[in-house]
Structures are given as structure tokens and as C-alpha cells.
Amino acid sequence: MNEITRDMLMAYADGQLPEGERATVDAYLLANPEAAAEIAMIQRQNDAIRTLFGPAGAEPVPARLRPRRLAAEIGPRRIRSWGWAVAAVVLVGLGLGMGWFARPLFDARPASATLIADAVNAHTVYVAENRHAVEVGSDDSEHLSTWLSNRLDTTLGMPDLDAQGFALVGGRLLPGEPDTGGRAAQLMYENADQQRVTIYVTAALPGGEPAYQFTAYDGAEAFYWANTRITCTVVGTLPQEQMKALAGAIYAQLTEGDVNSGRPYRG
Amino acid sequence: MDQFLDQVEACVPALRRYARALTRNIDLADDLVQDCLERAIAKRGLFRPTGPVRAWLFTILLNLYRNALRSSHRRGQQVDIDTVPELATPAPQPGHLALAEMARAIQTLPTEQKEALLLVALEGFSYQEAADILHIPAGTLMSRLGRARAALRLLTGTPAEPHLRTVK
Numbered sequence: 461m462n463e464i465t466r467d468m469l470m471a472y473a474d475g476q477l478p479e480g481e482r483a484t485v486d487a488y489l490l491a492n493p494e495a496a497a498e499i500a501m502i503q504r505q506n507d508a509i510r511t512l513f514g515p516a517g518a519e520p521v522p523a524r525l526r527p528r529r530l531a532a533e534i535g536p537r538r539i540r541s542w543g544w545a546v547a548a549v550v551l552v553g554l555g556l557g558m559g560w561f562a563r564p565l566f567d568a569r570p571a572s573a574t575l576i577a578d579a580v581n582a583h584t585v586y587v588a589e590n591r592h593a594v595e596v597g598s599d600d601s602e603h604l605s606t607w608l609s610n611r612l613d614t615t616l617g618m619p620d621l622d623a624q625g626f627a628l629v630g631g632r633l634l635p636g637e638p639d640t641g642g643r644a645a646q647l648m649y650e651n652a653d654q655q656r657v658t659i660y661v662t663a664a665l666p667g668g669e670p671a672y673q674f675t676a677y678d679g680a681e682a683f684y685w686a687n688t689r690i691t692c693t694v695v696g697t698l699p700q701e702q703m704k705a706l707a708g709a710i711y712a713q714l715t716e717g718d719v720n721s722g723r724p725y726r727g
Numbered sequence: 728m729d730q731f732l733d734q735v736e737a738c739v740p741a742l743r744r745y746a747r748a749l750t751r752n753i754d755l756a757d758d759l760v761q762d763c764l765e766r767a768i769a770k771r772g773l774f775r776p777t778g779p780v781r782a783w784l785f786t787i788l789l790n791l792y793r794n795a796l797r798s799s800h801r802r803g804q805q806v807d808i809d810t811v812p813e814l815a816t817p818a819p820q821p822g823h824l825a826l827a828e829m830a831r832a833i834q835t836l837p838t839e840q841k842e843a844l845l846l847v848a849l850e851g852f853s854y855q856e857a858a859d860i861l862h863i864p865a866g867t868l869m870s871r872l873g874r875a876r877a878a879l880r881l882l883t884g885t886p887a888e889p890h891l892r893t894v895k
Binding site: 466467474502505506511513514518522523524525526527530531611 | 732735736739740741743744745747748756757760761764765768796826829831833838844847848849853854869872873876880
């Protein structure tokens, strides 16, 4: 036996209860005068509403509300103004689009140069620090990874550089370029001779094309690459061969899983 | 296309009735209907000829009504319901609801409840059609209707079944 709900009673009163359930409610109402009264009240409300407002629908319709007349009056005008609106939108769109795509032509510095400069600056500032070299220490590396991953909106594992003789000191969040989500993560590593290397990671560039660059910048060696998921710059002042070995190891670990680097990784 | 205009024309009385009940103002209501018709005619290309024109027109009308409500709120022209003077109420007649009292009670309902109640009780839309017009799930429509009716019962002071006793 189905339970009689208030919604069923209301639907019954509105004449909207499916055929099959009507008999059930009929039987229920015989035994429940209160429910019957409820239904009667809803029906009286409906009647009152129709009595109040029904007559407005029987009045003669004013000429200004005749669809044919409205169509004759506003049709062509509306279409013409729509035509202009569409043309304007298309022109503005074209202008914006061309401006956007021509942007790299006017922007003398490629995005990678900006990112490398930022990475080297951050490196220079923080490798000189002893007590505050990092914000979150390596002893909390799991938290560090989660925290930075969330901030960058991508998965960021901490590369293991034991084989190269480097251990993780820790990391921090830095303000970054608006192009790459406005945030950057810096990871710092140190070897037994207290030589330090930093890794500067941001979310992917809007274009997201893979790119590689090995460059000397402001007295430091920087190895930069970008894929559809992240941009990464390894910065240090070690001999070039050692930098290359480190960069190779970091690249291998940070791009792990980025098999389809030609495909957008996020969103 | 002419058939489309015929279908629209057939809906005009109902649109006027609904708009009048929503706004309680003849001129405002007809302005609303005119806006609705103009929009519908301008946008007829977007309309599938097989779908229900009536429900589509009511959707447009309600959007316009809500926009107008919003901008009048912004302009501060909305009159608080508490400051509206009481309408003269005829002595309740046994056997039927006092209509003026009912009219006033409907005006005090929240807009969303009023819209829903009038679509069903006045215009006879099915629950599903009304829910579609209001872009809400059917369950939400039912609960709005339920709340509207409970409020009306309270506001019109209608006990569950007073009239049977009055008659006897």
C-alpha cells in the first residue's frame, strides 16, 4: 500500500494526480476527513484565484499586443539593429583576437626569459639565507608537496637527488607571473659542500608548448623547460656538466607521467 | 512563420491574465506582455516550431518580470508591503473565501511562491511544465506550492473546513 503524501493530496486537489493513484487517494479520503478538508481548501483557493484574475484573460486584447502588428513593426527594425550589433561584435572580436595573437610579435621578451629571470632572482635571494632559506623544511616534505601542488594547481613531487649528492632543504611559495597563475614554487637542495641548487616551478604557460633552454644568466646557470603542465627552471652556480646532470635528473622526475606532453594536462 | 504568430496570438489573453495577477497593475502588466511578445517575435528563429509556444512565452515573460523587479528594487520604487494600506474588506460571506482578502494575501507571498502558484492554479500548467518554466526541479515547485498554500490559508484565516458548519 502506497503512503499518501502531502504532495499527492495537493496533486489530487489540482487534478494532476496520475490515474492509478487517484483511486488510492479516494479510498484514503473516505477514512480521513481532515485530508478531505485539506483538499477542499486547496480547491477553494484555486477557485478564488481564478475568480479574481480570470476575467483579465477575457478582456479584449489591445492593438499594441497583437503579434502580427508587432511583427510588422519591430521585425525589420529589430533585424537591422541586430545586424549592426552582430557586425560590431565581430569587428571588436577580430580586433581583440588579432591583438592577442600579435602579442608575441610586440613582446620582445619571451615568457621563458621572464621566468628564468624570476627563477634566478629567487635563487640569488634565498641561497644566501641560512636560517630562513626555506619556508617549509624537508622534514615535512609530504606537506610541502601537497601545499605547493594545491597552490600551483598541479601535482608537484619533490625530486630525489640523492644520486647526485643533493638533499632537499625545503621549499616556499613565491609570487609569480600572472601568465602562469601568479604563483611559483621554489625547492631548494644542498650538497655536502653546502652548494645550493633551486628549482623554480610554475603552472603551465597559456600556450603550453614544450620548450627547452639552457642558459647562463646573471652569473648562474639555468636550465628551463616547459610542457603542458608546468614550467620549470633549475638554477645553480655549479659547473655546467654538474648542472646538466642535475637538470637531467630533475627533468626526468618532474615530467614523470607527462607521457602525453603534447596534450593539455589540466582542465 | 504565420502559424507561429497564430500560436503566439492565442496565448496573449493568458499572458495578460498572468502578468496582471503578478503585478496587480493593468499598464505594467500589458507593458510586460508587449516586451515579451516583441522578444519572442524577434527571437522566433531560436524556437523549435514543434515545442510548446505557450510555455516558452511564459518563460520569457517571467524573465522580464524578474528583471523589472530587480531594477525597481535598485531604484527603490518597491513599496514595502507593510506600508500598503489595507483594502476595504467585505464581510466574509459564508460558503466562499473573501476575495479581497485572498487578493491581498497573494500579494504578500514571496515572488517565487506567487509565480509558481499562479502558473498552476490560474494558468493550469502541469507541475512539470511549471517547473520547466521556472527552471527548477519538480520537487522544488511542489514545495513552493505547498508553502504558498499554507501561507494563504494562514493569511485568509481559513480554518480547515469552516463552511460546512456555517451552512448547518
